[in-house]
Amino acid sequence: MTKRQLFYGLNFLILGLSVWAVVRDNTREWKDYQTEFKRLEVSRLKDALSNAATDAEKESLGAALQAAKRQGKAIRQVLANDLGKADRCVTCHVGLDPYANPGLSTPYTEHPYKASEVPEHKSHNLTKFACTSCHMGQGLATTVEDAHGRVAHWEEPMLTGPSIQAACVRCHGDFKTLKGAETAKRGKELIDRLGCVGCHSFNGVGGEISVDLGDIADKPTSRIDWSHTGECHGEHCGALEKRDWNVKNWIELHFTRDPIVLVPGDPEAKQCAPKTKCEPVSPSGMPPFYKELSKEDAVAITAYLMGQTANKYPSDYFVYAAPAKEPAFANPTAHGQYVFQKYGCAGCHGEGGKEGRRNYNAKANDQTKMEEGLEPTLTKVVGNYTREELRKKIHDGVPASAIAKFKEDGPMPPLYMPKWNEKIKGQELEDLITYLFSIAEKQEVW
Amino acid sequence: MSDTPAPTPSPAPAPAPKPAAAPQFSVDTLIKEATNGQIWKSMFRNWPWQDTARHRARHIVDNVWLHLHPTKVRPRALETTFTWGLGGLSFLLYLLLTITGVLLMFYYRPTVELAYQDMKDLQFAVSFGIFLRNNHRWCAHAMVTIVILHMVRVFLTGSYKKPREFNWGVGVILLTLTLFLSFTGYLLPWDQLAIWAVTVGTNMAAATPFLGNEGPFANLLGMKINNDVRFVLLGGTTVGANTLLRFYVMHCVLVPLVTGALIMLHFWRVRKDTFSAAPRQPDEEKVDVWPHLVVREYIAAAICVAFVWFVSVAFDAPLEELANPNVTPNPSKAPWYFLGLQELLVYFDPWIAGVLIPGLIIKGLCAIPYLDTNPKGVGYYTWKERPFANAIFMFGIVMWFVLIYIGTYCRGPNYFWYWPWESWLIHKPAPPPTWSFPLWLGVLSIAGYAGLGMALPKLIKGEIDWKKANWGFGVFFLVLAAAMKIGGDIEAWRIIVVGALLWMTFLFGFLYPQRYLKDIDFMRYQIAQSLNLMMMAVLLKMGLRLGLDVKYVLELPQFNLNI
Amino acid sequence: MAEPIKRKDFLWIGWGALATFVGGATAASVRFLVPNVLYEPSQKFNAGPAKEFPVGVSTLWFKKQRVWIIRTEKGIYALWARCTHLGCTPNWFLDQTRFKCPCHGSNFSTDGDVIAGPAPKPLWRCQVEVVASGDLVIDKATLENRPGIRDKAPYFAEV
Incomplete structure (x- = not known):
């Protein structure tokens, strides 16, 4: 090749690459959506025009048609300055843009609802809330994948379906009474029923065995060990793709799979550094709930938990609920049952104390494996205690080190009976004991 | 001759012209008329172009952009394989980076609330925003690479030798400035990648002796986390709003200005030192720079531009999640060109790995022209005429890039060793516990290594037969390996690691100096051999850690001296 | 003259x-x-009279400041309650005299050393100082976990 040929060739190559850059910059996904919107809007107005009865109607529709035809392509955004939001969702969901489509008359790309008919949209002004303060996702983005938050390095995926009710929980203290927040309400009820607070706390209120869930929705993806959610083949990892590695899916997995699969620990002490001894580490202490919960239950609990965030909006965005009153009870047994639920006893002992849940490597009857270790089933054991003994047991708890192990060199059981002396006392304690005796089966010895 | 360019032809259709009288408007006449006027001639003196020797020379001399060149160069300097145009390409990238950087400044706001949002805007909402950002990013990486390659080329062609010693030093400083330019820019996107790379990078500053709060003798000057050199660099105790602003100012104003000034000095020296170190042939005739050199430079520039253009359209610059000082990614890595140093942090205390070793590298590089007294090998590639210089320098360069490779591809969560093909999701056991030499053995090892390493090559008279020496080493290693296997039950791969590194030290620390460093004077020998030995010591220490889990050879915590 | x-x-x-x-x-x-003034949130806090901490692990400031204060026979030091594995918050277990991380099961001794689990490094100790009034002032901005260095001032205060 001569220098001259090189000179021309390279100049054309650079020109070509620059043209490629220009083309790439100008072919953006959102433009297709706006083209389609314009087509729909023009055809709708044309139809309306041909059916128009009066001259005045014709005139206004004609003007609207001309305006629609003149409509250029542009990135649109909704600003909510109080929240620092600039959401470009309306760039594709043009039908929702109050400026491009004041009557919200063409519902194009506002699936699955007609936005104007969603009552929440009426009460949550777009210029005050924008889109992502409820729906999450990435408001600044203008491609489908990025905007909906299904990309790596974006931690807030768009909440779809009933998950969106997490947004209600974030601001509405009284979300349980809201119409449309039924899933979140159900999630909260499940959390109360299952006794999550026996081990978990919410903003410091609750058990201390496991993680505080008060800001669980803010948990960064990098703090999660994804190793056991499934083998990875490229971007596909078991049930989840890598771009779906976010806290919402992590929470949900805890109710659709056995937590000891997600967090297996090191029960055989195999992960020691070379030439060292190390202790076995028990897997997740969380009992398996996946058998008794449906997919809808898992979604409901996740929706409620995704509402638990420390990222607070300005106070005028909040609807505070009146502080809940302690309900009154007719008899001590009913009160005891309430106390049983209030402190999450069911988390370990099962609902109504009927079924002790898994406690890894704790000694239980008829056990062949460490994962068959169980917490005491209260209905079977309470009968062996006197009232005084039971009071002392609840008061002092049983430390993990005092729990009999199934395998002596196995890990320490992760669950244990906390000291309740500072939490359950007085009338609550007495009524709880009364309740416990009321459920005890006295015939069997455990 | 008219004073003004010819008026442009009226766009109105001419009324049916008579064929004979019609004025002949053509592009050529238009250009001729336009370039004949006073305005044009005041701007371009060498006009009209004629292909004569005089015009070729004036084309260079009269043009502010080209006058850096001489008017004629020796034909050798035109060969592509001589310089590869790397110096020019470094400058080209500097210019491209200035242009793209200035454009990006129009949209970028250096505050913690807005910087990341502006990155997203560039990607999603600004026309050509992502192209410019990609271009700036990839040009920066390309510039770092090309500047390093330029240094290697200058070394291998001996182009740093007298009278160019000083300009080599300027070049070394320009290399560090290039790294610093890239490093300060790294923070600006304000994502997780940025703040943790900068946190890791600036933590090394905290280990500076006397001036850093974690360095040796920090107490003497009362250094604390809120008054040491790192504090000044960051404008705070952690990477935060002040740091972002500081790095922004350094990246956009301070460092480019200093770099620009030094580039001018560098060019001026290049020009004063006869432009090219190519040796003079007996019957050579110099060739004109215009067009011969200029067209080659243009082609090199065009290839470079085409390459970065392609990469910028095809690959997006990385952008991770918004910076969060409370969430440390695991692992946190510095920018790739500092990963060699970060890898050394595994084996050495921070002030040694982060301050002493890089300091010695820079000083050692600057010292090369003053240590290398070999007059041969100026202006051409040769291994035979300068075996020692080439071997040691290339050894250092290869080691540097191997360390970068390890840091980039072989280090996973907790900075444990993961092979490139292994998933980071595997749980690796912690590395085995480490141990240190007892003090007497440590002192003995260091003194023995330094003393023997300095003295032996000089003491032994006559030539050593390399073949025999290597066989001798082989026998020694077999005995050592057997002893290690029997005595310590050490895995084979560890023995091989130790053996390979010992052999390299034997070769470069003893055999080469014994043969080639005999004739240089005492001072130069002392400096060259001690720098060489220190480089080999870094490698040996890595071998001791990887092979024998040695934490420190010499442990003197009271002086903060743990080697 | x-x-x-x-x-x-x-x-x-x-x-x-x-x-x-x-x-x-x-x-x-x-x-x-x-800079003479910083807009960084202060990492320092006053934990109250140093002498009032009993020997053992105190969780008094655990919720508010994410530190445990540990008093030994000789003196006092503060551990930052952040697991060195992935940054979760471990809990204190008196009966086993250890900190256990609920996320992936790392165990730490009261010295902060790793006893079990995936954590690669000991827990960090904060800078501590007993000021003239006898109060313990803890600075979470300055951390240390290397044995030897962490057992001396300013990461350990005699009481």
């Missing part, structure tokens, strides 16, 4: 003045770059 100043000396004084000015200007510029 005083000696008239010589030309040579005068030049020295002149150059000296310039050098002093340049040096002073440089020093002033560096000083300018050292």
Whole structure:
């Protein structure tokens, strides 16, 4: 090749690459959506025009048609300055843009609802809330994948379906009474029923065995060990793709799979550094709930938990609920049952104390494996205690080190009976004991 | 001759012209008329172009952009394989980076609330925003690479030798400035990648002796986390709003200005030192720079531009999640060109790995022209005429890039060793516990290594037969390996690691100096051999850690001296 | 009568003045770059009278400041409650005298050393100081976990 040929060739190559850059910059996904919107809007107005009865109607529709035809392509955004939001969702969901489509008359790309008919949209002004303060996702983005938050390095995926009710929980203290927040309400009820607070706390209120869930929705993806959610083949990892590695899916997995699969620990002490001894580490202490919960239950609990965030909006965005009153009870047994639920006893002992849940490597009857270790089933054991003994047991708890192990060199059981002396006392304690005796089966010895 | 360019032809259709009288408007006449006027001639003196020797020379001399060149160069300097145009390409990238950087400044706001949002805007909402950002990013990486390659080329062609010693030093400083330019820019996107790379990078500053709060003798000057050199660099105790602003100012104003000034000095020296170190042939005739050199430079520039253009359209610059000082990614890595140093942090205390070793590298590089007294090998590639210089320098360069490779591809969560093909999701056991030499053995090892390493090559008279020496080493290693296997039950791969590194030290620390460093004077020998030995010591220490889990050879915590 | 100043000396004084000015200007510029006020949230807090902490692990400031305060026979130190594995918050277990992380099961001793689990490094200790009033002031901005260094001031305070 001569220098001259090189000179021309390279100049054309650079020109070509620059043209490629220009083309790439100008072919953006959102433009297709706006083209389609314009087509729909023009055809709708044309139809309306041909059916128009009066001259005045014709005139206004004609003007609207001309305006629609003149409509250029542009990135649109909704600003909510109080929240620092600039959401470009309306760039594709043009039908929702109050400026491009004041009557919200063409519902194009506002699936699955007609936005104007969603009552929440009426009460949550777009210029005050924008889109992502409820729906999450990435408001600044203008491609489908990025905007909906299904990309790596974006931690807030768009909440779809009933998950969106997490947004209600974030601001509405009284979300349980809201119409449309039924899933979140159900999630909260499940959390109360299952006794999550026996081990978990919410903003410091609750058990201390496991993680505080008060800001669980803010948990960064990098703090999660994804190793056991499934083998990875490229971007596909078991049930989840890598771009779906976010806290919402992590929470949900805890109710659709056995937590000891997600967090297996090191029960055989195999992960020691070379030439060292190390202790076995028990897997997740969380009992398996996946058998008794449906997919809808898992979604409901996740929706409620995704509402638990420390990222607070300005106070005028909040609807505070009146502080809940302690309900009154007719008899001590009913009160005891309430106390049983209030402190999450069911988390370990099962609902109504009927079924002790898994406690890894704790000694239980008829056990062949460490994962068959169980917490005491209260209905079977309470009968062996006197009232005084039971009071002392609840008061002092049983430390993990005092729990009999199934395998002596196995890990320490992760669950244990906390000291309740500072939490359950007085009338609550007495009524709880009364309740416990009321459920005890006295015939069997455990 | 008219004073003004010819008026442009009226766009109105001419009324049916008579064929004979019609004025002949053509592009050529238009250009001729336009370039004949006073305005044009005041701007371009060498006009009209004629292909004569005089015009070729004036084309260079009269043009502010080209006058850096001489008017004629020796034909050798035109060969592509001589310089590869790397110096020019470094400058080209500097210019491209200035242009793209200035454009990006129009949209970028250096505050913690807005910087990341502006990155997203560039990607999603600004026309050509992502192209410019990609271009700036990839040009920066390309510039770092090309500047390093330029240094290697200058070394291998001996182009740093007298009278160019000083300009080599300027070049070394320009290399560090290039790294610093890239490093300060790294923070600006304000994502997780940025703040943790900068946190890791600036933590090394905290280990500076006397001036850093974690360095040796920090107490003497009362250094604390809120008054040491790192504090000044960051404008705070952690990477935060002040740091972002500081790095922004350094990246956009301070460092480019200093770099620009030094580039001018560098060019001026290049020009004063006869432009090219190519040796003079007996019957050579110099060739004109215009067009011969200029067209080659243009082609090199065009290839470079085409390459970065392609990469910028095809690959997006990385952008991770918004910076969060409370969430440390695991692992946190510095920018790739500092990963060699970060890898050394595994084996050495921070002030040694982060301050002493890089300091010695820079000083050692600057010292090369003053240590290398070999007059041969100026202006051409040769291994035979300068075996020692080439071997040691290339050894250092290869080691540097191997360390970068390890840091980039072989280090996973907790900075444990993961092979490139292994998933980071595997749980690796912690590395085995480490141990240190007892003090007497440590002192003995260091003194023995330094003393023997300095003295032996000089003491032994006559030539050593390399073949025999290597066989001798082989026998020694077999005995050592057997002893290690029997005595310590050490895995084979560890023995091989130790053996390979010992052999390299034997070769470069003893055999080469014994043969080639005999004739240089005492001072130069002392400096060259001690720098060489220190480089080999870094490698040996890595071998001791990887092979024998040695934490420190010499442990003197009271002086903060743990080697 | 005083000696008239010589030309040579005068030049020295002149150059000296310039050098002093340049040096002073440089020093002033560096000083300018050292901020006197910061907008960083303070990592320091007053944990109350040091003598009132009983021997053992105190969780008094665990919820509010994410630190445990540990008093031994000799003195007092503060551990930052952040697991060195992935940054979760471990809990204190008195019966086993250890901290256990709920996320992936790392165990730490009261010294902060790793006993079990995936954590690669010991827990960090904060800088502690017993001020004149007898109060314990803890600075979470300065951390240390290397044995030997962490057992001495400023990461350990005698009480």
